[in-house]
Amino acid sequence: MNFLTWGTDPWGQEVLIRISWDLLYVASVLGILFVGAHAVWLAFFVQEEAEAVDEAALAGVPEKVARHSLASRVFHWVMAAAMLALLLTGFLPVIGIQFPWVTIHWVAGVVLTLSVIYHTIHATFWLGLSAMLVGPKDISDAVSRFKRSIGQDAPAPRKHGKYPLENRLYHHAITLTGGLVIVTGILMMFRIDTPLWARDPYIFTDPTWGMIYVVHGLSAVSLVTLVIAHIYFGIRPEKRWITWSMVWGWIDRRHYVEHHDPEQWAARSEGSSGQR
């Protein structure tokens, strides 16, 4: 198996071209292995710990707790559609399904870029970034949660804020890989004809272009693994209430009380002016 693909430039020098497509298969297998291992682990090794719900606490919580504003949901699904379009148009030709993919690919890339710019502004100035931060307590809570799940003694972890730790870690992984794939993708658009700017393959040297292609490829195959994991968690029965909240914008009060800490994330009624 190769990790990188090399070619020869006009001066006879070996030059980096891109990653080896073997890595696409590695990323896909890793994603499938992760999904299989996680499903087996949950089915056979995790001891379910029933969370006690304080019935009195339910009374003070709106029936529908707002979780995602319409703007956030539209962003999520636009980004998801663009990401899937990018992965399909980028990788189907690699596995032998040939079609005119380049235009669809760069247009989807532009849609992804615009949606991420919108999300960055929206999240920075309207949603706030604190809900996404990961601190030491989150790690100790995660360790406690894991120990308790396999039957070991550990202090009771805190409930989550708006986003569970897994959500936040996944978001950061997507931010890193998505950011890299977007930046390198925009640069690669200088090598093809688009109405956006004049094509100029000479803005970088061949070795620099090689590095750009490698970073783009590595980020893209990492996204294959991440997207497999994301879809898997999105359709798992015990996680579907989170997935539905990305459709309808709210979670029910029982899930709120069961999983979330009002100190870290105060409940607001779905449809209230404070919904973000």
Next chain:
Amino acid sequence: MAVIRDMMPAFELFQPATVEDAAALLREHGEQAWVMAGGLDSFDWFKDRVKRPSVVVDLGGVDALKGIESTADGLEIGAMTPLTDVVRHPDIRERYGLLQQAAELVASPQIRNQGTIGGNNSQDTRCWYYRDGWTCYRADGNICYADTPTSMNREHAIFGADRCVAVNPSDTAPALVALDAQMVVQTAGGERLMDAADYFIGPSIDITRMTILEPGDLLTAIRIPSTWAGATFYFEKVRDRQVWDFPLVNVATALRVSGSTIEDARVAVNGVAPYPMRLTAVEDALRGGSRDEATAERAGDLAVRGARALRHNGYKIPLMRNLVKRSIRAEA
């Protein structure tokens, strides 16, 4: 141009005697196998040491792939039929003169003796950056050396470029497209029949191939229906060296004319795109029109609509316009 080194890298040579054996060998060796017809494209690649297949399947001994036969609806030409045989065949000369004219303008008599109709249609592009062994898009790289601000791209595409700007160099391909020919391809899943126009693919579909043939596939025959038999034909090829050369632009036109009215038309050009281009908009404009100077002028203008020149090939636009124009107004 690459330096011919006259020493080919070693490969395992197979010389099957039947189509079945040839197809089995190609399936067995997949991407490692190189299909060799007349060898005129193949030996350039091998001697330049740019292509280094580990297995070469020489079709020269497969007699079933040679010859021209009349069928219930036209002709069937074996893929390994030499171009000279195509040129000399009485039925082709009499009824399908477009193909005869095109084949007769391929290279030199010696090359036409050795070169085959299948090979002429399946040959790789002549882009010298690619053939020199540089790792361009077509060679699985990430750049087109022929489409940079300083490239020498006089022979390259004015249509259909998608990252790669190489053109299809075949003379017989546009004639086959204009004659509504069909290609018979042996694949792992059995025999496939496709229109000649669909046999050729551009870089937007697959940037590393000129035809629809995938590893393991074999072009076995070309069928020419009687649709255009005896029509009014015109083939013209413009090249740098009149002795023998690849086309800068060629045009193949078939017209059904009644009186001075064009009842139906087929117009195809090559050397301007990565595939032989059938000009359907021109054909639509010609249908029902009178065969005169004004119609020819309009056809020429329509033919080059959307053309996009590179730095050094702007001359191809008026050249193509005039060739199409001449093909319409020429007397039969």
